[in-house]
Amino acid sequence: MTLRQILGGPWSTHWMLWLAFFPGTAAIVLIRESATDYPQWWWPLLAAVLEHLLTGVILVGGGYLARRRHPTLPLTVVAALWLLTCVVRATVGSALAEVVAGVPGDFLFRAVSWIIMTGAWGPSIVYGMAQIDRRRVLIGELEAAQGALAEANARAEESGEEIRARLARTVRRSVAPVLDDLLARLVAVRQDLDRAAFVEISMRLSALHDETANLVDSASPAPRATDAPTRRASLREAFDVPLARPWLTAGVVALQTLAVALPDGTRIFGAPAAREIVLAVALGALALGVTLRFCQAPLVRRQARASTVTFAAVGAAILVSAWAMLDSGVDDITWHGVTTLPLIVFGIITSSTTVIASLVLARANAEEERALDDLRDSLLHSEEQREADLERERHRLSELMHGPVQGRIAACVMALTFFSDGDAAPGSLATITEQVLDHLAAASRDLSLLAEGVPPNGGT
Structure with a gap:
């Protein structure tokens, strides 16, 4: 799969992509609107749901209509759909703040922040989901090809x-x-x-x-x-691939997590909270990288599954980030850390998943594709030889x-x-x-x- 096939393929406007964005975007909206004086507590939640429903109409519905003419969408069409969802989110949030709460809507900030977050997360999530899905199919195809060759x-x-x-x-x-x-x-x-x-x-x-x-x-x-029908591997099997570049993985996870948590944390809670967010994300990324690097030792690699190592590294990153947000003392106001921590946790988990899928599973998939081609060539040669033997007999x-x-x-x-x-x-x-x-x-x-x-x- 080429990059254009992935980003222009079905995953870029898939309903599962839209659904996967909801927890993160809802958390962002709730934190963002926590500083807005709405008359009732449920207005931020309503804003999050309304924004997400409208973006679903644009992303999923618009993608469905566009694919009636182009099964693989041009990247400009995909970018336009994503950009439109950012503008719609900013418009809804700004309008509700002005009309319901009677405060400035800050449309420009909302639009720019959504564009930055979507640009940082959208392509990587689409790419990661495509690679995960492809790997689950590849594992089953490899098993079937090996059985047929045997x-x-x-x-x-x-x-x-x-x-x-x-x-x-x-x-x-x-x-x-x-x-x-x-x-x-x-x-x-x-x-x-x-x-x-x-x-x-x-x-x-x-x-x-x-x-x-x-x-x-x-x-x-x-x-x-x-x-027998080719089976689809489980997610654990799909992630059972050793990580070759732990520090690159940790660095990308840190950048993507900061793209989600830092803009609104700085705007709402001020400079101390921003420093604490940066510290928490940096320490979490360090824990992620150290755990992955330590588990590359031959003894550990022989005794632990790669997927177990990945889950352990993500868990270590979350625990260290939680300590930094709740007990580092950089920001004296504890509830700032309590409010921001879910967003950081979501960012670490989602970013780790997509980065590992993009950096590791993509390479593994390419190797598995070559192995599958070799198996199919061997199978074809064996069948041709078999047919020649049958004809002779x-x-x-x-x-x-x-x-x-x-x-x-x-x-x-x-x-x-x-x-x-x-x-x-x-x-x-x-x-x-x-x-x-x-x-x-x-x-x-x-x-x-x-x-x-x-x-x-x-x-x-």
């Missing part, structure tokens, strides 16, 4: 004699019942010497001869079991059946056709009937030998 390799180990016997058994299952029925029919009518019956049997033998030749050409081993089986089975059936057809005409003497017909019965019985025995993998002796 099955193909197991089939490829079958010897030529085993393939030929398997093909012969396939032919025997179709031919033997008809041959036995003709034998029984011929035994039943030979006492009456009914020429019409002999003509009918001759025609059926002729059709059986042609069908036998066609069956040999088209015979194949028993069909493979129907492939079909030819050998055809040669083996030509005399013992098909030759006998053809001789029986000629004999019955010649001796069942109106000029043939009854004694001649009786004699040839006994010979035909012997030939058909021999053909049945030869067919059984072929099905057992034993070449028949042949004969006329």
Whole structure:
């Protein structure tokens, strides 16, 4: 997946993206409006819900309409939709502040802050969600391809004699019942010497001869079991990838978290709160990076799953950030830290998820794509080799059946056709009937030998 395919793809206007934004944007609105003197407490909550519903109409509805013409949207269209959601959020928030609370709406600040946050978070969340979804599918596809290749390799180990016997058994299952029925029919009518019956049997033998030749050409081993649907891996499996660059991950997480928490924290609570936010995010990022770096040690890597390490690092970052916000002493007013902390926690969790998906899962997905292509090439080569082996054994089986089975059936057809005409003497017909019965019985025995993998002796 290219960057344009991801950002212009379905995830950029997906309803899950819109839904994923709600907790964070609602927290931002509630903190932002905590300094606005609304007549009732629920006005900030109403503002958050109203803003999010309108942005959903624009993002999801507008994306749906645009994709009716362009399945992959131009990046300018995606950027325009996101920019419009920022303006709508700012307009709603400003209008409610002015009309309901009677205070300045600060439209410019609201619009710029939403644009900064959306620019910092939107592409990374879209990219991360696309990579996570792709990885969950890739894991299942890899498992299915590995299973199919193992099955193909197991089939490829079958010897030529085993393939030929398997093909012969396939032919025997179709031919033997008809041959036995003709034998029984011929035994039943030979006492009456009914020429019409002999003509009918001759025609059926002729059709059986042609069908036998066609069956040999088209015979194949028993069909493979129907492939099970490819499973989607769990989120834990998707994140089970070691992190190669912990400090880069920690730095990007810090920047994205600051983009969410710092603007409104500074505007509402002042400079001390801003310094405390910066300190808390920096220490949280440091804890994240240190934990990830420590867990890269060979001993730890062998004993802990990569997903467990990731969750532990995010948990350490949250705990350190919480301590800094509540007990660092940079901002003496504790409730400032209590109010801002949920936003920082949300930022760390969401940013860690999207950054890891963008930096780590993207690389892992590229490697898995190459591995999947190699598996499919190997599977195709194995199937081509298998088909060549089948074709060779079909030819050998055809040669083996030509005399013992098909030759006998053809001789029986000629004999019955010649001796069942109106000029043939009854004694001649009786004699040839006994010979035909012997030939058909021999053909049945030869067919059984072929099905057992034993070449028949042949004969006329």
